[in-house]
Every structure is written in structure tokens, then in C-alpha cells.
Amino acid sequence: MFKRRIEKQLNIWSKKEGRKPLVLKGARQVGKTTIVNQFAKNFDEYLYLNLELQSDKAPFENFKDIETLIQNLFFIKNKVFNNKKRTLIFIDEIQEVPEAFNSLRYFYEGMPQIAVIAAGSLLETIFNNQLSFPVGRVEFMVVRPASFIEFLDALGENSALDQIQQVPMNSFAQDRLYDLFHEYALIGGMPEIIKQYSKSKDLVSLKPIYESILVGYLDDVEKYASNQGQVQIIRHVIKQSFFEVAKRIKFQGFGNSNYGSKEVGEALRTLEKALLIHLVYPTTQTKLPIVPNLRKSPRLHCLDTGLVNFYSGLQKNIIGTSSLHDIYQGDIIEHLVGQEILANDFSALSALNFWVREKNSSSAEVDYVISVDGNLIPIEVKSGKIGKLKSLLLFMDESPVTFAIRIYAGKLAVTQVTTPNNKEFTLLHLPYFLVSQIDEYIAWAIHQKEY
DSSP, rough: OOOOHHHHHHHHHHHHOOOEEEEOOOOTTHHHHHHHHHHHSSSSEEEETTTTTTTHHHHHHTTTOHHHHHHHHHTTOOOOOOOSOOEEEEEEGGGOOHHHHHHHHHHHOOOOHHHHHHHHOHHHHHHHHTTTOOTOEEEEEEEESOOOOHEEEEEEEEHHHHHSSSOOOOGHHHHHHHHHHHHHHHHHHHHHHHHHEEEEEEEGGGHHHHHHHHHHHHHHHHHSSHHHHHHHHHHHHHHHTTTTSSSSSOOOTTTTOOHHHHHHHHHHHHHTTTEEEEEEOOOOOOOSOOOOOOOSSOOEEEOOOHHHHHHHTTHHHHTSSSSSGGGGGGHHHHHHHHHHHHHTTOTTTTTOOOOEEEEEOOEEEESSEEEEEEEEEEEEEEHHHHHHHHOHHHHHHHOOOOEEEEESOOOOOEEEEEOOOOOEEEEEEEEGGGGGGGGHHHHHHHHHOOO
């Protein structure tokens, strides 16, 4: 299996002082179990517990004290606990036993030498009101679909991987990297899909895997929703979300339905907790802090662009394209840029943000804004001439910053731009296959400006 960036974060977590049990959050099929199983190779002793199995859940259902629990867990796995060995315990599908959540606090308080990771299927935890986390005694990390760099690693594209991690990249690598990124845009970042594609390079062989993932999400709703009405609304919202990616949405009548704003809003927020979608609310500010305006229409992002392409029938459009800006009015590349931005952030509080100005005289919208060294930096995902970046120019006129980013299907460049109001700023023109390296290229571009 290919290396995931989150493994580095797990290694940092495992070695830090005052380590707390870690809860991995993430939608089904993003590879949580595989990641932990690989990470376990760094430990002397590893216990894997799947609480969907009666034998593994019994010790937690009969929990009395942490010492007895540890002895019981090692006993059922036919192992002997040695306090001198580096030990990792992975509690998978933890939502199946509410008492198991409470045990995490006792691992932290009574057995801090044991590294403990818990994971589960978030749709189940949302609908089960019995579940509660031991606040202050656990920490969280989010697992998302694989990034473009992880995709290259999985395909064994070592030369491309070297080039994309070299700042600045060599210009001779550009065409090849665009081709590979278009493959990534087509396939997406779901680990099982990537694994199969790396073996066969056959799109037809991926169809049953895509379908299995999507049906699994829909079946989760069927099994755990509190009533049949809620089932129907959430299933509708899941299906329609794939057609609304990167668009600003209204809750009332979402997806050409008769559902009201309240019930659609509840369904969308439920799916957001499950990390199947993101509701991206705009900010109207041009400097930090980023304060989302919840009274304005949000933009909708789904878990994975590959799932979007499959469900909405866009795969054939991407094959052979020279620019992703030409696909679905540019919504696919805008969505994928957001997915790549999130792929670099493992925080449970991570979010996407964009900027709007909605005035009677003129309206404007910048695709993304990110926080960099105390500044709010705008990002436009646009092709064409600089003069067409009207929203970006309006943002820069109102902003105290003098640096902006344009992500497009072109060459890497740094230029000086003047707004209609004669404000000068530095514009980084970043090929969209380099979004995963955006932090490194911001530093590089600022250095170019200084010299």
C-alpha cells in the first residue's frame, strides 16, 4: 500500500509527551484501518480490536477497571502484556460499544504508556445518542481521500513524485504532470479505487468498487436513520450532492425536491458530520480572522472528486482533456483544488473558505481564501487573461495584503499586477497539479519577489 502523509502525523503523536488516545475521524472507505495497520509496524506489540466482533467487544461491555481490561484484551488475543514494550491498541468500529468510548479516559489516566487509537463509522455515531467522547482526554485527527502526491506514490511514478516535490519544479516535467493530474482528477482519491487502478489501469474494473462505496453510504443511512422520512431525505441529499459540487446552494427545494429548508439543512449537517460533504460558507472580510457568514448561501463540496465524476457521468469528459477548466463549467477543477487543500490538513477543525462581496453596485466571489503567516491570501481557480480575474482584483483593492494566487492550466510564474485602482501586488501563477505544494510555493514566490 502507498504511503500516506498522515502516517507522519501519527508518528509525531505517538512520541509526544502527554499523549492522549487518538480518535481518527473520516468517512467510510478513506483507509483509516489500513493506515493504522501500517503504522503499527513501528511498535513492538500491536492489538487490533474490531468491536463488530462479539469476542472483541465483550471486554468493553464488562468493563470494571483499566488493569483488568488490559489483561482481558491481551488474553483474548493470546498475548502477554509487557510494560517495557512499545504497545499500540487499535479499537476499530468503536461506535458499536458505547462503554468503549468511556474507556479511553482510563487509558489516558491509568495506562498512558500504551498508545491507543480509536476509529469508527461516523454515520453510526451521529444517529446513536448514547455515544459521547471523554472531553479533554482524547484528541482527534482527520483522514481524508488520498492527495495527488499519494496517488503518484501508489502508481510508482517516482520521477514525477521527485519533480513535484522539487521547488521550483523543472519546466520539462510540466506536460507529464498535467497528464498524471488528469488521471488523478478522473480516478479520485479513494484508496481502494487507487489500489485497483495501480494494478490494472482499467476504468471498467473500477466500476463495481465505485458502486460498492456509494451503496455503502446509502445503506448506512437506511440502517441508522431514526425514521423512514429521515432516510428518504438523506438519501436524496447524498445523490443530489454529486450534481451540485462547487456550486452555491439553497436548502429549500434542494435538488428539485419538495423538501423544506429545515429538513434539508438537518440532512446536510448530518452528512457534514460524517465527512461526506462540506458546507463552505463565505466570508465578507479581506483580513483575518476568517468569520464565515452563515446567513449567506454555502458552497457544496463532496468527499471525493472521483466519486463525483463516476456518479454524475463525467469520466468520459475528462479523458483526453487538455484543461480541467473545460469540464463542467470549471466546477470539477475548483472542487478538486479544495480537496487538495484539505488533504494537507489533518485537524478536526479544518475547513474551506471563500470570499464574497455582494453589493447592489457590484458583486464578486473569490474561490478560496487561506490563512498564511497572519494574512488572508486569496486563491482564484481560473484560466484566461489576468484582466478576467475581476473578483480577485476587487479583493486585492480592499485587502491589506500584496500577494495572491491564481491556480490554472498554465506555466509556473510569478508576476507583478496592478489593479484598476493602481494597487500593485505579486501574483503566483500555480499549475493546478502543484496545489498539494501550495505552502512551499508561497514561500518560494515571496522569496522571488524579494530578489
